[in-house]
Amino acid sequence: MEPGGTRRGADHNVMREVNRSLVLAVVKEGGRISRASIARATTLAKPTVSAIVDELIAEGLVREVGTGTTAVSGGRPPILLEFNASSxxxxxxxxxxxxxxxxxxxxxxxxxxxxxxxxxxxxxxxxxxxxxxxxxxxxxxxxxxxxxxxxxxxxxxxxxxxxxxxxxxxxxxxxxxxxxxxxxxxxxxxxxxxxxxxxxAENVEGVGDNAGELALLYAGTGLSAGVLSGGRVFHGAGGTAGEIGHCRVPGGTEPCNCGNAGCLETVASGPAMVRAVRRAIAAGRPSLLAGRRDLDASHVAAAARDGDTVAAAAIDEVGQYLGLAASWVVNAYNPAMLVLGGGLAAMGDLLLPPLREAFDASVLGPALRGVELRVSTLGDDAxxxxxxxxxxxxxxxxxxxxxx
Missing domain, CATH: 3.30.420.40 (ATPase, nucleotide binding domain)
Structure with a gap:
């Protein structure tokens, strides 16, 4: 094989697959559409489009669904195509x-x-x-x-x-x-x-509205961030990008499930909220939650809404740390939108004020001006x-x- 032959063959295959994907995307989005309309939308040559369409029909991804109207200039009516969702x-x-x-x-x-x-x-x-x-x-x-x-x-x-x-x-x-x-x-x-x-899910079907450059702070039993670039997940070299919950907080000593101590999720999660309540009760502060053994974050939220000051203080503390986490994500990845998701998003009305306060105080000015802060709309279906x-x-x- 001549020098460079393998590379040229690989480049040709990549271009062929990209062209195929372009055609398929136009058919998916265009409803019933003709080959000529696909060529105009993709700027591909008509013979190229026809060859790709024939291939997609043979694979069952695209099907012919009748004819369209004849142009004013006359000629044969175009054969219409549509994406086969059941393929x-x-x-x-x-x-x-x-x-x-x-x-x-x-x-x-x-x-x-x-x-x-x-x-x-x-x-x-x-x-x-x-x-x-x-x-x-x-x-x-x-x-x-x-x-x-x-x-x-x-x-x-x-x-x-x-x-x-x-x-x-x-x-x-x-x-x-x-x-x-x-x-x-x-x-x-x-x-x-x-x-x-x-x-x-939030980007495609939820609050993200296809923002593309989006980060989601996933706060619940643990803490992580899902980061999208161009609408695709940013994985990192080892596939673990976004594990912000396991960044160390200076002075933190609480053991973490990862085996370290002082990780961010030990102070910015549902269990962290419960621990804060238990500490306050142990210190003698009166609370509606005193004596409750099956305590979780949802109980803390309910108590806070009933005026419990211990529960409100625990939510405020976790919210402040979540705001710090949010600032780290935005400073590092510069998304157009940051979404609060996970189990704690259900108490977004209580968490957002302290979260936003800490976020505004910690994030870089240029990044702050370009980012929207929202709460998940998909809930536990995300x-x-x-x-x-x-x-x-x-x-x-x-x-x-x-x-x-």
Whole structure:
């Protein structure tokens, strides 16, 4: 082979796949559309468009749906095309500490079926095989082909290897989620953490309104950030970008689930809020929450709304730390929008005032002027919808060629 031949061949294949993706995107977005209209929209040559369309028809991704109107100048009426949403399916799996949700969507991401089950306990490999069985059963929709699965976990994930590095609430460490599910299902499996999935869902279907450059502060039992650039998840070299909850806070001593002490999530999370309440009660401060053993962040929020000063102070403290976290994310990634998501977003009305106060005091001036601060609108559906949408994104040719 002559020098450079491999590179030219690779470049040609990349261009071919990108052109194919452009054509498919126009058909998806254009409703019923002719080959000539596709050529105009993509600026590709008509023979190139025709060859790509023929290929897409053969694969079942596009279908012919009749003829359009003849132009004033006469000639044969154009054959119209449309995207075949039932050509394949994608599945999203949100594995939670207590419940697992499996959602199946068509080739546009629209859900066609969803089931929930108790998260299987015990050996992670056995758990994943049971989940694979549920995915297979849920995806049995009129014989449609399942093309990709997105899996979302409550912990640290290495996207590139498909590995759950650490999920304390599941008791998982270094679990090969992608390989185990992929072998069981025989299709690609893509693994993300909850913050990344929620960010994608909020950007596409929630408060983000397709902002593209968006970061989501995922605050609940833990703390992380899902960061999007150009609408795609920013993974980092090891797949763990956005794990802001495990940045150390100077002077912090509280043990963290990651094995270190003084991590940001030990002072900016639901458990941190509960610990603050318990400390105040132990110090003798009166509270509606005194004596309650099953205390969680939702109880703290309810008490604060009933005028409990201990609960209000705990929320204010966590809100201040979340504002600091938000400033770090905005200073580092400069998003156009920062969304508060995760379990604590349900008390956004209580958290936002202290969060915004600390955020405004800590963020860089130019970044502050360019960012909107909002609260999730998808609530606890964000992770599951994000899993479906991520499976869809990763199954797209353009993503595979350009972003991987």
């Amino acid at each position: 394949h399916l994608v599945a999203g799996v949100h594995i939670g500490a207590r419940r697992t949700t499996v959602a199946v969507g068509d080739a546009t991401g629209a859900e066609v079926r969803r089931v929930r089950l108790d998260t299987p306990r015990g050996d992670p490999t056995a758990t994943l095989k049971r989940i694979a069985d549920q995915v297979r059963e849920t995806a049995e929709v009129d014989g449609a082909r399942l093309s990709a699965v997105g899996v979302v976990l409550p912990g640290l994930t290495d996207f590139h290897r498909g590995v759950c590095l650490l999920a304390p609430n599941l008791g998982w460490r270094d679990v090969a989620v992608g390989a185990t599910l992929g072998d069981a299902l025989g299709i690609p499996v893509y693994v993300h953490n909850a913050g990344q999935a929620a960010a994608v 992770e599951t919808r994000g899993a479906v949408l991520l499976a869809l994104q990763h199954s797209e040719t353009y993503y595979r060629v350009v972003f991987r």
